[in-house]
Amino acid sequence: MSGCPMGGHPPTGPDSAPAELPASRLSRRNLLSLAGVGGAAAGLAAGFFGHDTVAAMAADTTPAPADDSVVPFHGDHQAGITTAAQDRLHMAAFDVTTTKREDLIALLKDWTEAAEALTKGLPAGATGAVDGPYGAPPEDTGEALDLNAGRLTLTFGFGASLFEKDGVARFGLDGRRPEALIDLPHFPGDDLDPARSGGDLVVQACADDPQVAVHAIRNLARIGFGRARVRWSQLGFGRTSSTSRAQQTPRNLFGFKDGTNNLKVEDAQLLDEHVWADSTRPQDAWLAGGSYLVARRIRMHIEIWDRTSLGEQEGLIGRTKGTGAPLSGGGEFTDPDFALTGRADKPLIPLDAHVRIAHPAQNGGVRMLRRGYNYTDGSDGLGHLDAGLFFIAFVNDPRTHYVPMQMAMAKTDTLAVEYLEHTGSGLFAVPGGVQPGGYLGSGLFS
Amino acid sequence: MSGCPMGGHPPTGPDSAPAELPASRLSRRNLLSLAGVGGAAAGLAAGFFGHDTVAAMAADTTPAPADDSVVPFHGDHQAGITTAAQDRLHMAAFDVTTTKREDLIALLKDWTEAAEALTKGLPAGATGAVDGPYGAPPEDTGEALDLNAGRLTLTFGFGASLFEKDGVARFGLDGRRPEALIDLPHFPGDDLDPARSGGDLVVQACADDPQVAVHAIRNLARIGFGRARVRWSQLGFGRTSSTSRAQQTPRNLFGFKDGTNNLKVEDAQLLDEHVWADSTRPQDAWLAGGSYLVARRIRMHIEIWDRTSLGEQEGLIGRTKGTGAPLSGGGEFTDPDFALTGRADKPLIPLDAHVRIAHPAQNGGVRMLRRGYNYTDGSDGLGHLDAGLFFIAFVNDPRTHYVPMQMAMAKTDTLAVEYLEHTGSGLFAVPGGVQPGGYLGSGLFS
Numbered sequence: 001m002s003g004c005p006m007g008g009h010p011p012t013g014p015d016s017a018p019a020e021l022p023a024s025r026l027s028r029r030n031l032l033s034l035a036g037v038g039g040a041a042a043g044l045a046a047g048f049f050g051h052d053t054v055a056a057m058a059a060d061t062t063p064a065p066a067d068d069s070v071v072p073f074h075g076d077h078q079a080g081i082t083t084a085a086q087d088r089l090h091m092a093a094f095d096v097t098t099t100k101r102e103d104l105i106a107l108l109k110d111w112t113e114a115a116e117a118l119t120k121g122l123p124a125g126a127t128g129a130v131d132g133p134y135g136a137p138p139e140d141t142g143e144a145l146d147l148n149a150g151r152l153t154l155t156f157g158f159g160a161s162l163f164e165k166d167g168v169a170r171f172g173l174d175g176r177r178p179e180a181l182i183d184l185p186h187f188p189g190d191d192l193d194p195a196r197s198g199g200d201l202v203v204q205a206c207a208d209d210p211q212v213a214v215h216a217i218r219n220l221a222r223i224g225f226g227r228a229r230v231r232w233s234q235l236g237f238g239r240t241s242s243t244s245r246a247q248q249t250p251r252n253l254f255g256f257k258d259g260t261n262n263l264k265v266e267d268a269q270l271l272d273e274h275v276w277a278d279s280t281r282p283q284d285a286w287l288a289g290g291s292y293l294v295a296r297r298i299r300m301h302i303e304i305w306d307r308t309s310l311g312e313q314e315g316l317i318g319r320t321k322g323t324g325a326p327l328s329g330g331g332e333f334t335d336p337d338f339a340l341t342g343r344a345d346k347p348l349i350p351l352d353a354h355v356r357i358a359h360p361a362q363n364g365g366v367r368m369l370r371r372g373y374n375y376t377d378g379s380d381g382l383g384h385l386d387a388g389l390f391f392i393a394f395v396n397d398p399r400t401h402y403v404p405m406q407m408a409m410a411k412t413d414t415l416a417v418e419y420l421e422h423t424g425s426g427l428f429a430v431p432g433g434v435q436p437g438g439y440l441g442s443g444l445f446s
Numbered sequence: 447m448s449g450c451p452m453g454g455h456p457p458t459g460p461d462s463a464p465a466e467l468p469a470s471r472l473s474r475r476n477l478l479s480l481a482g483v484g485g486a487a488a489g490l491a492a493g494f495f496g497h498d499t500v501a502a503m504a505a506d507t508t509p510a511p512a513d514d515s516v517v518p519f520h521g522d523h524q525a526g527i528t529t530a531a532q533d534r535l536h537m538a539a540f541d542v543t544t545t546k547r548e549d550l551i552a553l554l555k556d557w558t559e560a561a562e563a564l565t566k567g568l569p570a571g572a573t574g575a576v577d578g579p580y581g582a583p584p585e586d587t588g589e590a591l592d593l594n595a596g597r598l599t600l601t602f603g604f605g606a607s608l609f610e611k612d613g614v615a616r617f618g619l620d621g622r623r624p625e626a627l628i629d630l631p632h633f634p635g636d637d638l639d640p641a642r643s644g645g646d647l648v649v650q651a652c653a654d655d656p657q658v659a660v661h662a663i664r665n666l667a668r669i670g671f672g673r674a675r676v677r678w679s680q681l682g683f684g685r686t687s688s689t690s691r692a693q694q695t696p697r698n699l700f701g702f703k704d705g706t707n708n709l710k711v712e713d714a715q716l717l718d719e720h721v722w723a724d725s726t727r728p729q730d731a732w733l734a735g736g737s738y739l740v741a742r743r744i745r746m747h748i749e750i751w752d753r754t755s756l757g758e759q760e761g762l763i764g765r766t767k768g769t770g771a772p773l774s775g776g777g778e779f780t781d782p783d784f785a786l787t788g789r790a791d792k793p794l795i796p797l798d799a800h801v802r803i804a805h806p807a808q809n810g811g812v813r814m815l816r817r818g819y820n821y822t823d824g825s826d827g828l829g830h831l832d833a834g835l836f837f838i839a840f841v842n843d844p845r846t847h848y849v850p851m852q853m854a855m856a857k858t859d860t861l862a863v864e865y866l867e868h869t870g871s872g873l874f875a876v877p878g879g880v881q882p883g884g885y886l887g888s889g890l891f892s
Contacts, residue, residue: 088656088683090822095829129701130768134757141752142701142767143684143820146694195827210534210656210683211697214822218699218831222752229829235683235822237534237656238589248592251657253664255575255588306587306668311580321588322576374589376536376660376681377823381641383541383675385664 069148073119075433076289080153081394082265084244086206089236089373090213093199094228101171105445107227112439121149124219143215150212155204156440157293157428162200178284180397181429187410196297196424199231236373236390252389253300253374256317257324260332263369274367277396286443289432291394294402297424300388305419316415318353357413366401368393515594519565521879522735526599527840528711530690532652535682535819536659539645540674547617551891553673558885567595570665589661596658601650602886603739603874608646624730626843627875633856642870645677682819682836698835699746699820702763703770706778709815720813723842732889735878737840740848743870746834751865762861764799803859812847814839
C-alpha cells in the first residue's frame, strides 16, 4: 500500500460541509460543483466562497425546482412497485450473517437512511464519497458522483428464512412469519440453482441509469458488511413491463411485446384487490401497504426459439409479433376472444397459447403487477447466450396469485414447457412504505 | 408445439414490402407504423394505403432528416473505435465451427449485411422480424422493433486462432497471421478463465440502449448458427472511457474518473501514431485503417477497496476522487507533475501510483485508445458482487503499446497488484473499415 500523500484535502468543519445543506437542494453533481476545481469538496467550497457564503447557502430556503429524476422514498407503499417501471434493474438477495436481533434492526435502520439519500441522488452517508476524513474509508463508493438520481427506487423484502431456518425461529421473530410467505412448491421443469435462489433479504434497485442501480446495491452491500452478505445478484438490462399507461409496452427476448395486460398504477381498485397484502391478522400489521415479491430467473432457449417459424411463435404466444394484437383480432389492447374460431373450427387463439393460459379468465380472475427485466449473463459454455427474463411480480398473496397460474403454465403452456427453464427463485414479503423518521419493516420488530 | 393459427398474416408480395423501401428512410419503428393496427406489417400496409401508395412512398426520394441515433457503418475505419463511446456494451467472441474457407467468407458477408442494417436501426434480414413468410423463422428476432438505432456500432476482429490452431493453418490463411497478433504473455497475477478468453472472432456491440446492443449480438449469433458459436459474451453496463472531448469523463467502480488522459477522436495525429495498424507488409494490406483490440476482464476487489481510506485510495490512483485532478495539483486535465514533492520531500504523486506507472512518460510515450466498461456479473458465491472493469483498448501494435505497460502494472502498480485480478483476455486484429459493396476483412481472403 502507498502512504498518504500530502495536499488535496484541507480539514473540513461541520459548519462548511455541503453535505449539511438541505438534501433537496443538492444533487451529487451539485456537491462536486460546489467544490470547484482541484482537491476535495467541503473545505474547498468554504475556501472558495468563504464560510459565510456557504452558511448563507445553507440557510437559503428557496424551494429548488422539482427534480424529475427523483422518485420519493417515503409513502404508504414502498416505491418501486407501482412506480412507472424504470429501464434497468440490479436486484440482490442477502443472507443475514449476524444472529443478533439488534444488529438486524440496526442494519435495516442504516439501509433506510442510505436509501433515503441514494434515491434523492445523494451519496450514502453524511460525508459521502469525497468529504470524509482522509484517513477513513469513504461513506459512499463514488461511481455515481456525476449522475443524477436516475429515478432510483429501492424496494426491500424479507424472505421466509429471515423468520426461521431449519424450523428454528430467528431474531425473535417467532410466530411472525406471514402465512402467505410460503415455501414455493416445486413446479414441473424447475431447474433451480440454490446459489440463485432464496435469501433472507432482497433489494430491488430500479433506475433509468444502470450505474445508479449498481451503485445503490453496492453501497447497501458495503453498509451490510459484517451483518449481511450478497447471496445472489442479478442485472436486468431492459424492462419487460409497463406499470403505467403512459409507458409503451416493451419487448422480451422472444421479440414479443410483454405485459400488455399488466396491472398499472392507474388501476387503484385492482391494486387494492390484487397487489397490496392482507394485514388484518394483528401480527401482520407491518404488511399494511406491503405486498409479496415473486422473483424467478427464467432462462429462455432463444436459439431454439429463433429457429421456430413466425406462425408457430405467434401461435405459442397467442398474439401477433408486430403489434401485439391477440390472434382473435384488433389492436394490442383489444381483449382476446378465446371462443373465436377460424378454419376448420379451430380457435384463432390456440388452446395452449400463453395468452390463454395466463389470462385472468383462466385463473379465477387473479391479476399481478409484473416488473420483469430482460437479462443476458454471458454464455452457457455450450455456444449459446445465457439470456432470458428475470421475472418479478408483486401480488397480494402468492398462494392465490402466483402458484396456481405458474403450475398451470408449467404443465400446459407449450411456451413455458418447451422454451423456458426456471433457474432461480425467490419469494419475499415486502413491508409497507416508510414514513419520515421510521425504518424499513419497523412494525415487525415492535 | 401448437399448430399455425389462422388470421393475422395475409400473403405479402415483394412489390409492397416496406423492407423494400430505401433503408435510410425507414427505422424499425417506421416499419411498424406503416403496418397500422393489428396483424403484421407488409401486406397490411399495402392493404391500408393501397399498393400504389406504397409504391409511391418507395419512389419518394426526398431525403429524410438526419437520424442522430445512426452511426455510419461504412468508412475507412470500422465504427466503434473513435466513435464517441456509447453508454452500454455487449461483446461476444465466437469459435468458428466450420472448417471451410467459403463458409467463413459467407459468414463474414452475412455479418456485413446484417451489420449494415442493424446499425441503421433496421431489422436483420430483408423480411425482418414480422414481414417474412408465416411458415419460416423470422430473419430478425424482434426485441428491438420499437427502438431506434441507439448509436449502435459493430466492430469486428479476428483472433490468432482464426489463422492457425495447434500450429496448423486454417481457412487457407497460411502466412497471413499478422506479426503483431501475438499470443499475449502470462502477466503476474493473471487468473484467466479459458471460457472467458480467446476466440476466433470478436464482435464489439456498443449502443446507448443495451437492448439494441444485445439484440445485435444475438442476431449475429443466430446468423452464425452452424458456422460459429458463442465462446464468451460480456455485458458492460456503463462506459469508463470518453473517446471525444465533447464527453464527460465517466467513473469506474473504484469511484474514480477513468481515462482522463485517453486518446480521443480529435487527436488525429496521435491516432495515426498509436491506434491505426501498420499495414506496410503486403500480406497485411487488409489491416489498412485497422487496429488491434485488447480485451481484458478485470475483476475488482471492490469490497476490500471500499474499506480502504480515502487518502490511500487517492494515493493508489494518484488523483483526487472528487475532480480527478492529479495529486500534484490543478484540475482534471492538468498534466501530473511527478517531480513535485511535499512533506519530507516525498513526491505528491506516490512512486507506485497508477497514474505514474500508466503514464506515457513512463512507457516510452505510448498511448492507447481505451473503450472499457463497468460490469457486474452476479455474485462470486463468497458473499461479494462479481464486478469490475471490462477493459478494451485499441492500439496499433500490442507488442509495443500494451504488453510492456501491462507488465509494469502487474509488477509494480499497487492498485493492480492488490485490487485487480485479470480473469479473461483476448487479442484481436481489427480489419479496416468496409466500403459499400464490400465485406468485413475481405482483403484477407483476396
